[in-house]
Amino acid sequence: MSVQTVSTTSFAGQEPGTSGLRKRVEVFQQARYLENFVQSIFDSLDSLEGKTLVLGGDGRFHNRAAIQIILRMAAANGCDRIMIGQNGILSTPAVSCLIRKYQAYGGIVLSASHNPGGPDGDFGIKFNISNGGPAPEKITQAIYERTLSITAYRISDAPPVDISRPGTTRMENMEIVVIDPVSDYAEMMRAIFDFDAIRRLFAGGFRMRLDAMNAVCGPYATRIIESELGAPVGTVVHEVPLEDFGGHHPDPNPVNAHELVAYMKTPAAPDFAAATDGDADRNMILGQGIVLTPSDSLAILAAHATRIPGYAGGLAGVARSMPTSTAVDRVAAEMNIPCFETPTGWKFFGNLMDAGKITLCGEESYGTSSAHIREKDGLWAILFWLNLIAVTGKSVNALASQHWAHYGRNYYSRHDYEQVREDKANALMRALREKLSALPGKRYATRAVTLADDFCYLDPVDHSASENQGVRILFSDGARIVFRLSGTGTVGATLRIYYECFEPDTRKHDDDPQIALASLIATAQEIADIAGYTGMSAPTVIT
Numbered sequence: 001m002s003v004q005t006v007s008t009t010s011f012a013g014q015e016p017g018t019s020g021l022r023k024r025v026e027v028f029q030q031a032r033y034l035e036n037f038v039q040s041i042f043d044s045l046d047s048l049e050g051k052t053l054v055l056g057g058d059g060r061f062h063n064r065a066a067i068q069i070i071l072r073m074a075a076a077n078g079c080d081r082i083m084i085g086q087n088g089i090l091s092t093p094a095v096s097c098l099i100r101k102y103q104a105y106g107g108i109v110l111s112a113s114h115n116p117g118g119p120d121g122d123f124g125i126k127f128n129i130s131n132g133g134p135a136p137e138k139i140t141q142a143i144y145e146r147t148l149s150i151t152a153y154r155i156s157d158a159p160p161v162d163i164s165r166p167g168t169t170r171m172e173n174m175e176i177v178v179i180d181p182v183s184d185y186a187e188m189m190r191a192i193f194d195f196d197a198i199r200r201l202f203a204g205g206f207r208m209r210l211d212a213m214n215a216v217c218g219p220y221a222t223r224i225i226e227s228e229l230g231a232p233v234g235t236v237v238h239e240v241p242l243e244d245f246g247g248h249h250p251d252p253n254p255v256n257a258h259e260l261v262a263y264m265k266t267p268a269a270p271d272f273a274a275a276t277d278g279d280a281d282r283n284m285i286l287g288q289g290i291v292l293t294p295s296d297s298l299a300i301l302a303a304h305a306t307r308i309p310g311y312a313g314g315l316a317g318v319a320r321s322m323p324t325s326t327a328v329d330r331v332a333a334e335m336n337i338p339c340f341e342t343p344t345g346w347k348f349f350g351n352l353m354d355a356g357k358i359t360l361c362g363e364e365s366y367g368t369s370s371a372h373i374r375e376k377d378g379l380w381a382i383l384f385w386l387n388l389i390a391v392t393g394k395s396v397n398a399l400a401s402q403h404w405a406h407y408g409r410n411y412y413s414r415h416d417y418e419q420v421r422e423d424k425a426n427a428l429m430r431a432l433r434e435k436l437s438a439l440p441g442k443r444y445a446t447r448a449v450t451l452a453d454d455f456c457y458l459d460p461v462d463h464s465a466s467e468n469q470g471v472r473i474l475f476s477d478g479a480r481i482v483f484r485l486s487g488t489g490t491v492g493a494t495l496r497i498y499y500e501c502f503e504p505d506t507r508k509h510d511d512d513p514q515i516a517l518a519s520l521i522a523t524a525q526e527i528a529d530i531a532g533y534t535g536m537s538a539p540t541v542i543t
């Protein structure tokens with residue numbers, strides 16, 4: 001075994017997006033592509049000597065090959081110890097949990113989250129820091145800059161390591177510890193939730209379906225929900241992680257999980273259902289006949305948090321990404337706790353949690369979590385709902401109606417326009433930005449614009465500013481339209497438009513959101529000429 005220094009030249013475009021570097025598998029399969037990025041991560045950090053790293057991924061195609069390369073590079077770069085999930089499997093929340101529990105220096109997550117997998121799908125890599133959360137922008141920027149000037153990488157010529165069984169081996173001076181991917185995470189869940197109450201719920205005949213979409217949540221959900229909490233075998237479906245996710249698009253939204261949505265409308269529907277994404281950090285919550293919006297889910301969890309053992313002491317504060325609906329703001333106001341509005345992307349919540357300013361947070365994109373880790377956590381959200389149903393004896397539907405009756409309903413929907421030509425998408429955003437200063441005071445249908453800007457976030461902890469985080473147009477009645485371009489797509493540009501309006505009247509709480517939002521959708525078209533720029537008369541995905 002020896003360490004080699006291999007000459008390389010830089011690749012264009014290795015810039016991490018909203019959540020790490022994501023590209024088509026064939027891009028990652030190019031010689032030196034992954035190596036350059038991994039060396040750039042290591043070069044952007046302090047020396048790895050004496051340090052522990054955590055490594056794992058969602059099991060998608062290229063995971064195993066990438067893991068062997070990263071092990072050899074970590075060993076060559078002087079890393080002391082690396083903890084790796086058996087068979088290279090670790091959910092994103094489990095990586096965060098392990099980094100914190102074992103006080104690791106950081107972790108590498110191999111996932112493209114909810115993007116499709118397989119040889120023709122996407123692959124991704126993300127670095128998490130010692131608080132267990134995604135690297136902040138100053139680190140991702142340093143990594144990107146390093147990729148532009150890199151001339152060599154270090155790698156051991158050691159043979160492949162068997163990661164199929166727990167145990168310890170060595171490579172160069174590095175210890176490789178293969179661990180059971182589930183047990184530390186399960187222990188953490190046991191400490192937060194009332195497992196006895198959930199066990200009684202299942203023992204009483206409560207029925208649930210959890211669709212793991214042949215992605216990484218399967219092993220976690222079967223162990224915790226079936227083996228430990230006593231749900232019948234078969235409660236978790238699509239529970240085996242597959243390299244191509246069985247052809248599923250592992251993004252838990254009503255479009256991709258349409259089978260589950262349809263099943264929840266049949267007479268055979270169980271009491272409760274949920275779905276998770278590729279790396280198990282996202283969740284979708286369903287009741288009989290309904291899909292809850294993530295924004296409502298966050299607000300309801302916040303409103304009831306003190307009924308959960310892990311949050312019995314109350315919430316320090318809450319946070320949501322800017323495009324997420326303001327439903328949780330109403331809960332925070334009533335609880336008299338702060339509510340922070342951050343840019344899209346989980347990395348912005350980390351500082352608030354580290355500073356003890358927030359306990360719960362979430363995004364409209366099916367992400368919810370708390371300060372137990374520094375990532376969003378799909379199974380945590382599902383267990384939270386189970387615990388809530390167990391202690392209140394109420395269904396998802398009943399809890400949602402009760403919430404809207406008390407706080408009013410924030411109708412919400414996101415419209416995505418995928419694979420738009422990049423120049424057209426940029427032109428739309430540019431034209432919109434140029435219009436902003438003229439919008440306040442203008443009337444559209446029954447509403448007047450009160451504020452129109454490009455969201456800029458001033459981090460209250462480290463005082464850094466993040467500019468151009470999405471165009472928002474606010475109206476006098478609390479309605480909002482937000483426009484931004486996706487930072488995670490891999491083909492062309494994806495334009496996301498987020499719509500929200502507030503309805504205090506209980507008699508109007510059962511409308512179809514698309515109908516409740518129709519006048520706002522027409523206003524967006526009028527202001528931004530979406531059809532003109534995109535050439536599309538309708539969005540490709542509505543959630």
Ligand code: G1P
Pocket residue numbers: 018019113321344345346363364365367485486487488489496
């Ligand atoms: C999307 C979501 C965002 C989430 C991110 C990573 O990013 O919109 O909320 O944090 O995936 O899961 P986007 O493609 O919009 O940049």
Ligand code: ZN
Pocket residue numbers: 092112113114277278279280281282
């Ligand atoms: Zn994910």
